[in-house]
Amino acid sequence: MTIENQTDATQSETGIRVRDRSETAGRILRAATALLAEEGFAKLGINAVARGAGCDKQLIYRYFGGMDGLVDAIGIELAGWVEDRMPADGGSAFLLTYGDLVERFLLLYLDALRDDPLMRKIIAWEIAETNPQVRRLSEVRGKAMAQWLDRVRGNLAPPKGIDAPALNALLIGAVQHLVLAGDVSGRFAGLALASDQDWERLANGLRRLVRGVYP
Amino acid sequence: MTIENQTDATQSETGIRVRDRSETAGRILRAATALLAEEGFAKLGINAVARGAGCDKQLIYRYFGGMDGLVDAIGIELAGWVEDRMPADGGSAFLLTYGDLVERFLLLYLDALRDDPLMRKIIAWEIAETNPQVRRLSEVRGKAMAQWLDRVRGNLAPPKGIDAPALNALLIGAVQHLVLAGDVSGRFAGLALASDQDWERLANGLRRLVRGVYP
DNA sequence: ACTTGATATCACCAGTCGGTGACATGCGCA
């Protein structure tokens, strides 16, 4: 709110730089992501972001070209997000089969989504609305995930005679849907999604599903 | 728009009844469901519904007690919806195993969702927002689905040693998520969700998943 | 015929939204 919020900025040598475009732009971007993560896409608007950043909305138009550009900026950050939350190494040496890979990915993804509200809200956005903004966001996210998979896959290939893309899409969809449902209501299909034990049951179910189709 | 829209109403003996509460209320309710099915929950508002029904929004407050009551009214219709779209008999005699039941349910559910925009928008709503309205809606839908399952299940029980609720939640989540993603973007996880062939691949994947865990 | 109550319409309110033009302020450079 007040002027006291400033991290480091690019102040030359003399003290505080109040007029600092990059710092302000950063504050706007942070406010936007925070707003999206906490309130969801429905509340994500020019006025709300400006309010959260403690500056005039005009600056959003100047620095990001409006909401579109701001959302794109969020998308750019999103790629790094995936890499941060999804460890690429550490255990990949133990992946012996394609089933191992899928299982590991799904469980990692489940946990990553479970404690990343921003990611959850973005996925919910993708599911609920169709507009150019969220389309671009969705594309970036998809690309980042695919890159992660490529990096971790190595030379593992799915078994012959199995429609791996279809199966994987179903499994990924299951993970996403369950996490979203848990986020929003804490229940799904008669199942409680509150305690870690409930999620452990789901993780086990996921393992069984994977093992059932990737023997 | 004009007055020409009237189906039958409860006209006593003389001709047309222009002032007919039940007819007007029905028009409002139909307009609301149509708006929800076509435009999604984001556009579902008092003004828009009144516009669609061709009447004053005041009537929505009078007859339904505002948007809350109107959404509840949609929920009431929703139960019958499930029964209409999900045939309960016809083939249930061939269900020999629990896996048969799950498979049959999932495929039925997949098809039902695929050509019911209202259901899709409601599920998207459940996933994207948390408010009392959609909570009640979600509850009704869940109850209707559970009843359907109870009716069709007969005396089939899941195999011992298998966490059927968790597995089923995952499978249902997969179906819902894929249908929603297909509705909104036509792609998911690198998979096209446009042609019937794509969906046939998914249906086959679903069968494999079910058969993998319910042998 | 006259009243009563239900049905429907209208006008208006305060609030929020996205968007824009005009203006103030201050830094850096000539």
Next chain:
DNA sequence: TGCGCATGTCACCGACTGGTGATATCAAGT
């Protein structure tokens, strides 16, 4: 020093939202 440009602020616009009170219109009962 003063000029110019980047930065920040303010005021306003039209459009839309949910919500409410007052009023018109008509049907039915006494």
